[in-house]
Amino acid sequence: MTIEKLRSRVAAELIRSRERTTYLTDVVDDGDLVRQHSPLMSPLVWDLAHVGNQEELWLVRDVGGREPVRSDIDELYDAFKHARVNRPALPLLGPAEARRYIGQVRSKVLDLVDTVALEGRRLTEGGFAFGMIVQHEQQHAETMLATHQLRRGPAVLGAQPPPEPPPESGTAVRGEVLVAGGPFTMGTSADPWALDNERPAHEVHLPPYFIDAAPVTNAEYQAFVDAGGYDDERWWTVEGWKHRKEAGLGGPMHWNGDGTYTRFGVTEPVRPDEPVVHVCFHEAQAYARWAGKRLPTEAEWEKAARFDPATGHSRRNPWGDDDWTPERANLGQRHLSPAPVGAYPKGASPLGVHQLIGDVWEWCDTGFHGYPGFTAFPYREYSEVFFRPGYKILRGGSFGTDVAACRGTFRNWDYPIRRQIFSGFRCARDMGAS
Numbered sequence: 001m002t003i004e005k006l007r008s009r010v011a012a013e014l015i016r017s018r019e020r021t022t023y024l025t026d027v028v029d030d031g032d033l034v035r036q037h038s039p040l041m042s043p044l045v046w047d048l049a050h051v052g053n054q055e056e057l058w059l060v061r062d063v064g065g066r067e068p069v070r071s072d073i074d075e076l077y078d079a080f081k082h083a084r085v086n087r088p089a090l091p092l093l094g095p096a097e098a099r100r101y102i103g104q105v106r107s108k109v110l111d112l113v114d115t116v117a118l119e120g121r122r123l124t125e126g127g128f129a130f131g132m133i134v135q136h137e138q139q140h141a142e143t144m145l146a147t148h149q150l151r152r153g154p155a156v157l158g159a160q161p162p163p164e165p166p167p168e169s170g171t172a173v174r175g176e177v178l179v180a181g182g183p184f185t186m187g188t189s190a191d192p193w194a195l196d197n198e199r200p201a202h203e204v205h206l207p208p209y210f211i212d213a214a215p216v217t218n219a220e221y222q223a224f225v226d227a228g229g230y231d232d233e234r235w236w237t238v239e240g241w242k243h244r245k246e247a248g249l250g251g252p253m254h255w256n257g258d259g260t261y262t263r264f265g266v267t268e269p270v271r272p273d274e275p276v277v278h279v280c281f282h283e284a285q286a287y288a289r290w291a292g293k294r295l296p297t298e299a300e301w302e303k304a305a306r307f308d309p310a311t312g313h314s315r316r317n318p319w320g321d322d323d324w325t326p327e328r329a330n331l332g333q334r335h336l337s338p339a340p341v342g343a344y345p346k347g348a349s350p351l352g353v354h355q356l357i358g359d360v361w362e363w364c365d366t367g368f369h370g371y372p373g374f375t376a377f378p379y380r381e382y383s384e385v386f387f388r389p390g391y392k393i394l395r396g397g398s399f400g401t402d403v404a405a406c407r408g409t410f411r412n413w414d415y416p417i418r419r420q421i422f423s424g425f426r427c428a429r430d431m432g433a434s
């Protein structure tokens with residue numbers, strides 16, 4: 001890509017990301033913006049100014065070497081200084097002030113995009129710092145969408161309904177796919193906007209395994225609920241069972257217990273063919289055990305998504321190295337729900353595994369760690385400080401994830417009890433197990 005093309009791509013991505021942020025924050029009134037809708041989430045107005053503050057720190061000050069716009073507020077918007085639960089009590093910028101602030105930062109950044117050198121410094125090579133800020137804003141767009149799901153009150157968000165599967169693909173994506181044993185390349189050293197925890201590319205050997213051709217659906221999960229899965233300690237780990245009892249779990253979050261669920265203020269019948277969403281790792285793991293399976297490891301998930309047996313290479317995404325199109329995966333908040341299983345035959349991986357990207361984040365039974373040869377870049381707080389026990393990996397993005405923050409190598413992580421995120425799963429099993 002030429003430098004001029006790169007500059008226009010960076011500008012377009014920044015503008016596109018801001019449109020999403022603006023939509024998610026303009027669609028509610030000021031009362032909803034400053035309110036905390038759940039102790040798990042920040043007030044939306046915090047996300048709004050935090051997005052601008054990160055952009056200021058990295059692009060205006062570091063990349064651009066410009067004077068601060070508002071150095072007095074850095075501490076308020078430092079995610080490491082204040083837990084989400086405490087953020088409403090901070091002297092935050094109000095909605096109008098926050099909007100003005102992020103607009104000021106953005107106009108300086110759009111000026112920099114045209115002028116700053118994009119070569120000669122690792123931070124700006126290939127537009128990395130700009131890509132990092134685009135991904136950060138899009139990650140907050142997903143966080144803000146999760147806040148919208150926790151908000152009470154009449155529906156405010158509009159979206160297109162998800163696509164239906166083509167008639168012939170409905171049954172083709174049930175069942176399991178056998179992945180042959182052998183090596184594959186995990187992670188990337190080549191993707192210019194990949195984050196530090198996705199690097200470097202390295203070879204991983206896996207024994208043969210089965211993986212589900214599609215995520216577990218609501219109908220399949222309902223069968224686990226109906227079979228008394230939540231009351232049968234056998235299916236749960238000690239930690240999972242303890243949490244199941246303490247939290248009083250009885251089904252996915254936002255299910256109403258009468259065959260309906262509520263999403264973004266709209267209550268409707270649970271769609272049986274749609275991937276189950278808003279389950280925690282413990283619930284996913286209990287379902288898998290009940291089904292005689294297990295959750296995939298992170299490496300198993302990535303091999304199923306990227307490995308092409310015809311070439312022996314790993315692709316950027318299941319459908320190849322080409323960019324995402326709306327026919328390939330349910331990304332970007334176009335549809336505010338997962339799409340039925342089979343809806344994306346054009347997004348299947350070479351091994352025939354469907355809907356790995358988009359729809360729901362998929363829990364993997366792997367903790368968060370750095371790959372061999374990991375180096376923190378550009379700051380330890382992006383990933384390295386989270387390389388400790390207690391997290392589980394999620395892969396593949398959801399309907400709420402933007403394509404800029406999603407690819408076959410992208411890694412997400414969270415606590416195994418979390419389910420306000422758009423989390424689902426698929427199962428795997430050893431070749432010998434049944």
Ligand SMILES: [Fe+2]
Binds near residue numbers: 050054079136
């Ligand atoms: Fe952030």
